[in-house]
Amino acid sequence: QQQVKQSPQSLIVQKGGISIINCAYENTAFDYFPWYQQFPGKGPALLIAIRPDVSEKKEGRFTISFNKSAKQFSLHIMDSQPGDSATYFCAASMFPGNTDKLIFGTGTRLQVFP
Amino acid sequence: SAVISQKPSRDICQRGTSLTIQCQVDSQVTMMFWYRQQPGQSLTLIATANQGSEATYESGFVIDKFPISRPNLTFSTLTVSNMSPEDSSIYLCSVIPRGAAYEQYFGPGTRLTVT
Known part of the structure; x- marks a missing residue:
């Protein structure tokens, strides 16, 4: 019930294309869903996040779509660029009170080719 | 956000020894955490560092x-004790800054190799 399942494990996209990464969860107590971007040798960087009261959030080329009934959320990267090549992690947490700890998905390695 | 630094950035240690990793934040934070990321894997929470307890x-x-200290609102240490090769990982601290409701930010990590 504490798991966050992420797919695909790896993704190859051509420059200008759309990258889509999916995550699913079981625990309906989760109420915060961030996405992190990690480059080799660096710590994860918070990219974008959503709470269940909205179905979509967009920041620049990055969009989170959230389906509360299906307990799924996804990251869409529009106009993917070679500089987007990184590992992406979805996560979920419960806040406030219980714990702020993040449960991470298994990660998706994105490669964007020119 | 917050600027988070970790020391050392990397180290190679011998089996049976201990290493203390420092995490320093440039502003006060409400929560501090320590995570482990094994090579090519996801992140796993080790512990929540509680100030003064x-x-x-x-x-x-x-x-x-994995003894942890957090003497104040901007600093924490994680010690990896009696190390074995299985402890070879990246160790990351993360924080929730004061005033941030949910957002958790990560430090650059400490890459530990145990031989």
Whole structure:
């Protein structure tokens, strides 16, 4: 019930294309869903996040779509660029009170080719 | 956000020794955490560092192996004790800055190799 399942494990996209990464969860107590971007040798960087009261959030080329009934959320990267090549992690947490700890998905390695 | 630094950035240690990793933040934070990321893997929470009291450890992690201190609102240490090659990982601290509701930010990590 504490798991966050992420797919695909790896993704190859051509420059200008759309990258889509999916995550699913079981625990309906989760109420915060961030996405992190990690480059080799660096710590994860918070990219974008959503709470269940909205179905979509967009920041620049990055969009989170959230389906509360299906307990799924996804990251869409529009106009993917070679500089987007990184590992992406979805996560979920419960806040406030219980714990702020993040449960991470298994990660998706994105490669964007020119 | 917050600027988070970790020391050392990397180290190679011998089996049986201990290493203390420092995490320093440039502003006060409400929460500090320590994560482990094994090569090519996802992140696993080790413990929540509590100011002025014992850390809260996740299942599978114990204080004798990973003692943690957090003397104030901007600093924490994680010690990896009696190391074995299985402890080779990246160790990351993360924080929730004061005033941030949910956002958790990560430091650059400490890459530990145990030989």
